[in-house]
Amino acid sequence: MAKIVVEKSQPLKGTVRVSGAKNSVLPILAATLLATEKCVLEDVPPLRDVDVICEVLTSLGADVKRVNREQIDIRANAIDNYEAPYELVRKMRASFLVMGPLLARMGKARISMPGGCAIGTRPIDLHLKGFKALGAEITLGHGFVEAKADKLIGNKIYLDFPSVGATENIMMAAVLAEGQTIIENAAEEPEITDLANYLNKMGAQIKGAGTDTIKIMGVERLTGTTHTVIPDRIEAGTYMVAAAMTGGNVLVDNVMADHLKPVIAKLREIDVELYEEGNGIRVIGPKIPKAVDIKTLPYPGFPTDMQAQFMALLSVSKGTSVIIETVFENRFMHVSELKRMGADIKIEGRSAIIEGKRELTGAPVKATDLRAGAALILAGLVSDGITEISNIEHIERGYVDIEKKLRGLGAKIYRTDEGLSVE
Numbered sequence: 001m002a003k004i005v006v007e008k009s010q011p012l013k014g015t016v017r018v019s020g021a022k023n024s025v026l027p028i029l030a031a032t033l034l035a036t037e038k039c040v041l042e043d044v045p046p047l048r049d050v051d052v053i054c055e056v057l058t059s060l061g062a063d064v065k066r067v068n069r070e071q072i073d074i075r076a077n078a079i080d081n082y083e084a085p086y087e088l089v090r091k092m093r094a095s096f097l098v099m100g101p102l103l104a105r106m107g108k109a110r111i112s113m114p115g116g117c118a119i120g121t122r123p124i125d126l127h128l129k130g131f132k133a134l135g136a137e138i139t140l141g142h143g144f145v146e147a148k149a150d151k152l153i154g155n156k157i158y159l160d161f162p163s164v165g166a167t168e169n170i171m172m173a174a175v176l177a178e179g180q181t182i183i184e185n186a187a188e189e190p191e192i193t194d195l196a197n198y199l200n201k202m203g204a205q206i207k208g209a210g211t212d213t214i215k216i217m218g219v220e221r222l223t224g225t226t227h228t229v230i231p232d233r234i235e236a237g238t239y240m241v242a243a244a245m246t247g248g249n250v251l252v253d254n255v256m257a258d259h260l261k262p263v264i265a266k267l268r269e270i271d272v273e274l275y276e277e278g279n280g281i282r283v284i285g286p287k288i289p290k291a292v293d294i295k296t297l298p299y300p301g302f303p304t305d306m307q308a309q310f311m312a313l314l315s316v317s318k319g320t321s322v323i324i325e326t327v328f329e330n331r332f333m334h335v336s337e338l339k340r341m342g343a344d345i346k347i348e349g350r351s352a353i354i355e356g357k358r359e360l361t362g363a364p365v366k367a368t369d370l371r372a373g374a375a376l377i378l379a380g381l382v383s384d385g386i387t388e389i390s391n392i393e394h395i396e397r398g399y400v401d402i403e404k405k406l407r408g409l410g411a412k413i414y415r416t417d418e419g420l421s422v423e
């Protein structure tokens with residue numbers, strides 16, 4: 001398996017374009033199962049996770065056509081299967097998002113139960129609670145979840161935690177239910193709003209997406225539509241941190257600044273200069289970044305998906321920082337890898353205490369999950385010597401051409417299967 005090799009780099013300079021959001025396109029691709037006509041999706045990031053959800057759609061009987069690198073056309077008129085097998089769900093938990101649309105469209109769904117992963121146990125109880133409230137009968141057994149309903153009927157659903165996936169899955173089940181569904185304590189992430197906008201273009205009647213109360217009035221049927229996926233705020237945030245850490249001057253282009261408020265606020269506290277410029281944000285890194293404290297929270301709080309990248313940044317900032325992870329119970333796997341690079345980090349329960357250092361040292365390390373992998377690349381950019389990252393399949397799940405995009409900014413980075421070297 002290929003590795004990513006990073007060498008200490010000069011301050012990054014230039015422009016990097018952010019791709020469409022992974023966490024938007026996955027539920028939106030699942031939602032195409034709700035229409036019988038052609039759906040056209042644009043600015044689809046060419047990622048491993050997108051390939052997996054497309055495989056799931058194909059296995060259900062949908063016709064999935066990659067028109068070009070960033071456009072996919074889907075026709076789900078002939079879906080004839082309601083089962084998502086273990087081989088696909090284990091590759092990507094988000095495959096479970098086809099349960100809501102299948103239940104709405106076919107009245108049944110049988111999906112392999114997604115397991116936990118490197119960041120936590122990640123139960124699906126809230127998804128199931130929502131489906132039950134809409135009248136589905138749920139059976140668990142042999143590693144599968146089966147849901148059946150002759151008819152889904154709208155209801156009021158309070159989520160104990162504003163789960164992104166549960167909000168999306170329930171919203172997709174409710175669009176074709178009879179009457180009104182109200183989701184309370186709903187997740188407010190921009191990807192929820194993007195999904196709701198897409199569903200509304202298909203003819204759904206959803207109000208309140210982006211707030212903690214979403215109201216869905218069921219409709220008879222949905223039609224095909226064309227949609228451009230929103231830019232990936234986490235990919236954008238990752239390049240912003242790269243610019244900040246290297247003391248660079250980078251225009252991160254194709255960004256919705258509103259979606260990045262907590263990230264921008266923290267970067268400013270760290271002494272990073274940020275200016276909106278056209279559709280992008282210019283990021284100018286400080287000589288020496290400052291320590292800050294961070295607590296991850298559901299949107300609009302600081303995103304857990306940026307926690308590892310900020311940990312890399314704070315490892316080379318002046319002073320002591322504390323990061324509290326409240327969203328996932330086990331999202332500190334990158335700590336031991338960063339420590340192998342010389343970072344001074346202690347974990348106490350859900351907190352990590354980081355004593356900033358002037359420099360880290362390159363080392364062979366492994367990506368334990370997607371954002372952990374991104375954090376190691378960032379650390380490699382400011383580490384003395386060479387950092388060799390293995391298990392990069394995690395990074396490929398969520399970053400389009402990360403080595404090429406960083407190289408475009410002057411970073412010394414390559415993949416071992418590219419036939420390149422850092423010089």
Ligand SMILES: CC(=O)N[C@H]1[C@@H](OP(=O)(O)OP(=O)(O)OC[C@H]2O[C@@H](n3ccc(=O)[nH]c3=O)[C@H](O)[C@@H]2O)O[C@H](CO)[C@@H](O)[C@@H]1O
Binds near residue numbers: 122124127305
């Ligand atoms: C594909 C996708 O969009 N992934 C994102 C989505 O994941 P995902 O949708 O899986 O995350 P959730 O918001 O559902 O999970 C947040 C917390 O709620 C818990 N929980 C969730 C569902 C449930 O039924 N029961 C339960 O207890 C989880 O274990 C976790 O501790 O939101 C996360 C939180 O912003 C992000 O880190 C992921 O990048």
Ligand SMILES: C=C(OP(=O)(O)O)C(=O)O
Binds near residue numbers: 305398
């Ligand atoms: C945790 C993430 O994704 P997923 O929910 O797909 O595992 C992520 O994007 O950082």
